[in-house]
Amino acid sequence: PHGYDVIDYRINSEWGGEDGYRRLIARARAKGLGIIQDIVPNHMAIHEGNYRLMDVLKKGRASRYYRFFDFYEEEDKIRIPILEDKLENLIAQGLIRLEKDVDGEYYIKYRDWRFPLNTVGKDLVETLNMQHYILAHWRDPPSYRRFLAVNELIAINEEYEEVFEEAHREILKYDVDGYRVDHVDGLFNPIDYVRKLKRVSGGRIVLVEKILAFGEKLFEGPDGTTGYDFLNYSNLLFTSNEEKMTSIYESFIQRRFDLDQELRSCKEKVLRDLFPYEVERYSRLLGIKAEDLRDYLICLNIYRTYGDVKVECDRSGAIARAYKSNPHTYHKLEQFLPAVYVKAYEDMLLFRYNRLISLNEVGSDLHYYSLSYDDFHEFNAKRVGTLSLNATSTHDTKFSEDVRMKISAISEYPDEWREKVYEWHDILNPKVDRNDEYRFYQVLIGSYFREGFSEEYRRRIEQHMIKSLREASIYTSWLNPNIEYERRMLDLVEEAFTNRSFINSFSKFEAKIRRVGMEKSLSLVALKIMSPGVPDIYQGTETWRYLLTDPDNRRPVKFEELADLLKRSRSFDKEMISNMDDGRIKIYITHRLLRLRRDLNINSLAYKPMRTPDGVCGFWRGDRVLVLVKTRGIGRVVVRVEGRFIDYLTGEYVVNDVEIDSLPRILIREK
Known part of the structure; x- marks a missing residue:
């Protein structure tokens, strides 16, 4: 479980409960460690364990928790779009039915969901019609604000004092050093929220998950961010030969790639396919044309605004006039803005533009291929003394740091790379688009390691490539899967994993790339730990960790093996360099530099x-x-x-x- 599908604000008993958490805090304190608690103030899960939501579904507007959730007030009933088929079909199949609990209370059962009833009619259909909620098809729009486009995650109104207190009462009980605030851009007023959290927590550290565009400044209040700015500034130091790599890419895919037009196309598709209801609703509430709102959303190249209107994107002036006359609704619109940018840029464009996919990261700007040292130094110099994290891998990165550095190493050998992709194309004879094929070769180079072409590795690659295709939403998508095209990609993976000519050619090139990629990874470790900021070491990346997009990047960590590796890596020996594959060199440098950082208060x-x-x-x-x-x-x-x-x-x-x-x-x- 990822833990962001909150149903209550207590510590999950499966993870040790409140007593276990207090023991963890005490043990950390005894070892001189601090704790930053991850908190999720934007949304909760639709789940029977979410007693606040269940109370609302049972009692409707009479529930004491009705204001807790961000329902669309103009809707008579709460529409919950989770059904896999039409309601009548699911009833006929027995997938939606009335059941009794141990206390004799009736409830609606659908798959793993249980929904409460305010009254029971003479049959199932009548009973459903009598409720304060409607179970709808998953393609229908919800009647509440959601997290991005996830119907099962319902947003809350943390801007209301009683909701803030309810959502933070338990969290504030624990003696932690500070908080990581998840998805701060989804909040009604992030600046007020951080100010309030600082006040009620007694000035504890507050780090926000905020994606900053290049050159964008963090709003006042937080002690820092979760570090995607550092990730992207440092990431851009490791690429070479831009003109050659661009030429190779566009020659192979047989077209020029217009990045700005492609991003615009992604935004148009997202607004058309995922958020048509939201566009219609907000334009109606703001009293403006839907066309004006769409143009504004497409033009914005940041995740959200903070109580201001970007005039360069408001060509008709309609947005500014609406903000002036209806500021509350405009602030509600601002909560929706991140969903558009995330789905269009992070979840679509990053899987379409495949020139060098080590650059395709959360918080990136694909107009940048590399960064000068002067620009990196300017960025670093402004962060002296900051508590912002220096992230290089997270649970949301498209690739772990070692995969990215290995893919970036390709750019050191552009001529050989050109030869290889055409050679592999001739060997494998793929039946997929050349752009998808080009991405596949990079994914394979970046993630291949000691396990070889194993069955487990094949499953990981298959899952990643299908996800990549669906995110790109060109030939297939999550909304409309094209199984035939996806089958062609799976055929390509199978052929690559079994064709001896390909494996021999690939293995020779990968061995060369691997060493250079490892050296780049070690340089990145040094930058992360020695630069201003707080190094963020994602689970397991103390040593080589070749992870793909989630859920692959949440694979279990073998902590006992890590502990054993650290024991064997406490002092330097030259074999660490000659045999980098064993991972000792990375954990040695990580351990050694963390000690230096502590001893000298770097x-x-x-x-x-x-x-x-x-x-x-x-x-x-x-x-x-x-x-x-x-x-x-x-x-x-x-x-x-x-x-x-x-x-x-x-x-x-x-x-x-x-x-x-x-x-x-x-x-x-x-x-």
Whole structure:
């Protein structure tokens, strides 16, 4: 379970309950660890265990919890679109029926759902018609605000004082250091919410899950974000040969890719297929034309506004006039804005534009292929002392850091990559679109590791590729699956996993890419830990972890194996470099740099960029710690440094000149 389908605000008994959580907090405190509690103030799950919602479904507007949820007030009944077929068909099949609980109370049973009844009629149909709610087909619109386009997640009105208190009473009882606020952009007024949470928690740390566009500033109040800005700024340091990689991609797919037009097309499709009801409703409530609202939503290239109107997107002026005359409804519209951008950009465009898919991440801007060191330093320098996370992998990233770095390594070998994709095309003779085929080769290169072409790995690739196709929504989609086209993709996967000519060719190229990808990953670890901010190490990524889009990135972590690996990796030896596959080198660097960060209180030290040759990113923390990492290029690079240093990772002494090859250099100037 992912835990974001909240039914109550108590600690789940399956995870140890309240007593278990208090013991965890106490043990963490004893070891000098703090705890940031993840909280979900935007939505809850439609589930029989959600007693507040069940009370509303039973009593309607008379329920004390009616204002808790963000229902559409103009609707007479609560429409819950979860049915897989027409109501009458499901009744005929016996999938929707009346049942009694142990207390003799009747309820509606459908699959794993149980719905309460306010009264019982003479038969099932009459009983259903007498309720305060309607069970509708999943394609129908709900009569409540939902999380993105997920009908089973109903939004709440945390802006009401009584709802805020109800939703946070239990959370505030625990002696934690702060909170991670999930989907802060879904809230009515994120600025007020953070201010209130700070006040009632006694000033505890508040980190918000906020996706910032490049150059966008975080609103006032939070102590930082969950780190997608760092992820994307650092990610752009590791790519090379933009012109060649663009040319190879467009030549292979046999067309030019207009990124802006494609994003516009994605937004149009999302508004047409997923949110036509919301567009009609908000335009009606705001008193504007639906066309004006659609144009505004399509034009916006940020996740949401905060009590303002982007005039450059309001060509007719209708949005500004509506905001002035009806600010409350405009703020409700702002809660809807993230759904449009997430579904169009994150869940569609990122699976359509496949030039180099290591760049296709949450919070990215695909107009950027790479980033200058000056721009990275400017970004870092503004974050000195911040508590913002430095994320590189999360439960929402499209690929884990090791997959991304390995795919980025392809850009170091553009000519060989061109030869390989055409060679593989001839060997496999795919029956899918070349754009989907091009993505498949990158996915395979990025995620392939020690398990080889195993059955488990094949299932993972199959699931990922089908998800990719449906998210892209060109030949198939979640709304209208095209099983025949999906079968062609599965045939391609099967052929790749069994064709000896392909496997031999692929394996030779992958072995070369793997080493370069690992070196890039180690550089990224050093940047994450030594840059301003708080390093966020996603579960299991202390060592190599080649994960795809969720649910693959939530695979169980083998903690006992990690602990054993750490025991064998506490001191440096050269075999860590010659045999990187065993994972010791990554966990060693992670452990070693976290210790340095703690011992020198790195986050409090000044940040000063260092001029470096192309391919090497360098900066000082304070006046003694010099960080040098290779981000682009192949082979050794020599950098001039003035003075005498010791390499904190290898123990090597360095005087004036330092050679950078497989490992990042963390140099401590001798006093």
